[in-house]
Amino acid sequence: MSYALRPATLADAPAVTALLNAIDVLEIGRPETDLHTIEAEFKHPETDLARDSWLALDGETLVAYGLLWDESEGERIDIDHYVLPEHQAAGVLLLDVMEARALEKARANGAARAVVHLHLNVKPTLDLALLRDRGWDTVRRYHVLRRALDPAADRAPEIPAGVRLRPCADEADRERVHALYQATFADHFDFQPRAYAQWLQDIDGAGLDWSLVWIAETDAAGDAGFLMARDDREAMGWIRSIGVTREARGQGLAGLLLRHAFAVFAARGRDTVGLGVDTSNSTGAPRLYARHGMSVHYAVDTWEAVLSRP
Missing domain, CATH: 3.40.630.30 (Gcn5-related N-acetyltransferase (GNAT))
Incomplete structure (x- = not known):
């Protein structure tokens, strides 16, 4: 043929x-x-x-x-x-x-x-x-996770003292999210540093609902975490990325951001939320997602080829 x-x-x-x-x-x-x-x-x-x-x-x-x-x-x-x-x-x-x-x-x-x-x-x-x-050979595995949402159960979480969540409201906040993304993902497998303008293009910033992007701030660390979500996928609400600075990890910020996103999606009428995670993630993200009720939808392998033909 x-x-x-x-x-x-x-x-x-x-x-x-x-x-x-x-x-x-x-x-x-x-x-x-x-x-x-x-x-x-x-x-x-x-x-x-x-x-x-x-x-x-x-x-x-x-x-x-x-x-x-x-x-x-x-x-x-x-x-x-x-x-x-x-x-x-x-x-x-x-x-x-x-x-x-x-x-x-x-x-x-x-x-x-x-x-x-x-x-x-x-x-x-x-x-x-x-x-x-x-x-070609496999070098990494990722899981796409999903979780059912219930508007009665997935309510807005209580914000601890000394912590604040704010939506990404202006250009300064967008630049701050970019900086947090670059910092929190720098040690991740296959991370490629990107300047602010390039990053905006990568995330389709022109088509992004920035009210679904949140920054977590603490009294001790300032802006220390973020979560980027999208509600334009037909299949499910989608959490594109979530990150917390090394200094602020272990304080529950990632879980707080995650529960906040669940509540917002549930209030919007979504019945499912999903995200992707590196199964070898060194920050403990797979365990965090499992604790919050997320389970494997399907798995994806990264295949690699090294090409150097004359």
Whole structure:
């Protein structure tokens, strides 16, 4: 079977969303990809659709999709790769062109090699033997967690003395959240430092409801933690990230922020909330989420390939 490859355009976002939702159903049992998420990726100022996106078509039918991006400006390159299970040959075509482009990008950054990462469901539609045969291997596992919400039970938590929560109300608060994010995630696996303007693009700041971003402040430490949530995903309310500075950990701030987010989502009529977590997180986040009633929805592995072909 022969496939046609071409770059994606913004007009392809609905077809890509439909493909990813078809793959969601196969991998996790339900569609969880939103059109606005794909459109935000396509519109990101650092996304070069003409050179760093690929559609594989069987006639007029989209059967595989890939996107490459470079946040490190060094050797680290990220790719997304999706393929319908009956079209593995199209998946191989995408891997061929994406690996070549990743190495080209890394070398343009001045690196001698490309260290490429790809996130895949632990039981993906891509045949994992194809990756292993090319030298890819797993380096990390993440869990997507979820929790049912009950407006009667998930009420606003009591704020301890000496602690304050405030919504992200202005540009100064946004800059503060960025600083807290950079500080609290700096030691996390695969963290890539990003300047304020770049970070705003990464989180789709223009489309973010900033009233769902909160800063935790204490008398002793000042601004010491944050939580970023989104309510624009059809499947569930979503906690994008939560962080507490090293000096303020162990004081219950993360749990307080989490319970506050649960209460806000429940009051908005949401019945489920979710988030993603590194299972090897050194701050104890998986245990925190388990204590607050969150359980595994599905698991994702980070696959890595080190490319240095002549």
